Amino acid sequence: MEPTVLDALTSPRRRAILRMVWDRELMAGEIAAGFDVSWPAISQNLGVLRRAGLVIERRAGTRRLYHADQVALAPVADLLRVMWAADLLALKDAVEADAGRGPRS
Amino acid sequence: MEPTVLDALTSPRRRAILRMVWDRELMAGEIAAGFDVSWPAISQNLGVLRRAGLVIERRAGTRRLYHADQVALAPVADLLRVMWAADLLALKDAVEADAGRGPRS
DNA sequence: TCAATCCTTAAGCTGGCACTTAATCTGCGT
């Protein structure tokens, strides 16, 4: 029932979130502002990351602050670098495919 | 359109196939016999692995032989070890969840 | 060329996952 580390990492969105909080602590709202999807969507993804043990939640008043758990992430740090590189390629491909709708080069 | 290395590795089934042909060459039929899904399902997964450049196909008569491309796999070998370990855990959890239907311990 | 074997490709179905909107919760200020 609880999501595994791999479950959490298979989503590009969650990898992007993880990169945002890699070396700093951010409010849920700040994280959500970085994407053009709804707040609840980000909240749900944060929940997956938290239950998988990849991020740590800290409450401060009405706010919830998140940051990557470096210890838990150490074994998959290399994996993440590979995936982030792949994410950039996928983004590049998507942009080019979209440009394909316009004037052909 | 062509599947990426990561696309190929996200599927537990494909990781299992990859492990089968890690250090030996097997016929498509032999691989399919190792799973309780249909032949075409395995063939499709082999196609993904092949287009992603992770396995090499060799034709011998009417047969098609597959084996892992060690060179292409080298950069993600560690990743695979992590994923195979996770696969074992997932299997263990699945078995325990299934046992939960029967008599409680 | 005919049939048989081995395997892939085509077409359609389905479960799961990430998203949406709406409702709810929690802590703070007044």
Next chain:
DNA sequence: ACGCAGATTAAGTGCCAGCTTAAGGATTGA
């Protein structure tokens, strides 16, 4: 107590990856 801001939880929708069955090559042997 009340209202508001910050965020999660609940309920429902749509899409996609992987499966199924059925049809279609490719190669060998008679």
